[in-house]
Amino acid sequence: MLDDVAVVDAYGVPRNKEGQIATIVEYSNTMPEFYEEVRVLSLNSWLHFPKHLIQQVCLGKAHCHRVPLADYGDMPHIFRIEERLSEEERERIVRDSERLLEDHPTYNMFWANCEHTTNMVSGAKKFTSPEVHFMFWSLFRYLLTLVGLAFLHFLTLRCYSRYCLQDFQWTLGAYYACTALPVLLQILVQFSRMAWNMVSCYLQNLISKDDLYHLLLKELCRAIFNGVLALGFLVWAPDFWHFKEGRLALSVAVVFAYYASDMVYALMAQVVTRLLMNNHGKYWLIGGSCLTREQELEVKAQALSEKTQALSKTGLGQKAPRRKAQKMA
Known part of the structure; x- marks a missing residue:
């Protein structure tokens, strides 16, 4: 954001x-403009259109x-x-964003995308993209x-030499190390970081x-769901390899087991959250609080102060009659 929104006019314009x-400042484009750029670069040649399309998607979309x-x-x-930013930090972000409009890196999906720019001008001030790191890790895991x-x-299936038969457990261990172990590590690391x-x-x-x-x-439910579904499938997959007709489908399922289970869980979580919001107006029903930690401490401090004042007034009210009684005596 380059401006604070002070008012929204009658037409809904901030x-x-x-x-x-x-x-705001952003890296963006529209589909018609993007298509026109690719068409011009390819010189209206459908033969060169796919090459320039891929090039623009990765390097200039x-x-x-x-x-x-x-x-x-x-x-x-x-x-x-x-983020909790001071007024000076907010002004610095706006200045950096204004400067970015005049001197910005050329868009690159891998090395200079929108996330790089956002992290560079935000409070983090780091030219990095965690999504790119995650993409590279995912590609490595698929490999x-x-x-x-x-x-x-x-x-295991196409090798009938004595060496393969003797080292079947080694082969099975290599399969688990390349399939189930990376998924398990991703589940644990992702949950810990979150x-x-x-x-x-x-x-x-x-x-x-x-x-x-x-x-x-x-x-936590995501980790358990993916652990049971994806890991369970990867662990038990070798037991189904004796069905020759389904080996191709089973291979595809092994490659995309974690992706499929995570997608199913994301849809389920979205549905449950929407149902809770529609029926109860909030997504957490047991205990908790709608206040931040600082607000909770302020409320507790205020309640304690009011209680102390009430006790103090009660104590003064009880002492006054005793003094009067002593004077009368």
Whole structure:
């Protein structure tokens, strides 16, 4: 955001305190403009169109420019980064964003994408993209899965030498090391990082206790669901290799087992969350609080102060009659 939204006018357009249209800076493009760029680069040649299409998708599909916030008026959701920033830090982010409009890196899906830019101008000030790191890890895990399938397929099913028969357990262990073990590590690391991140956000007063409990339970259920479904399938898959007709389908299922289980869980979690919000107006029903940690401490301190004042007044009221009684005596 380059401007604070002071008011939304009668037409639904966000405006700053000067009355001008509030704007943001981003890497973006539209489908018609993107198609026109690819068409011009390919010189209207359908033979060269696929090459330039892939090139533009990876290296130039978006441009850094100033965009009115009103352009996102038809979006159902807009995600934002929750941070506790001082006024100086907010001004610094705006200055860096303004500078980025004049001197910005050329878009690159892997080395200079939108996430790189956001992290560079935000409070983190790091030119990095965790999503790219996760993508590379996922590709590496898929490659390991293919290697594991090669061990299982070629060494176990198509190799009848004495060496293969004697080292069947070694081959099976190599399959598990390339398929099940990376999935297990991803489940554990992902849950640990998410749990640490959520607890840190709660301690920094960025989320409420309801948010903390909801997110921790959701990620714990994700780890259990993926562990049981994906890991269970990968562990038991070798027992089904004697069915020759289904080996291709089984190989595809082994490669995408974790992806499929995670997608199914994400859909289930989304449905449950929407049902809770529609029926109860919130997504956490047991204990918790809609306040942040700092707000809870303030409420407790205020309640303690009021209780102390009430006890103090009660004590004074009881002592006064005794003094009068002593004077009369």
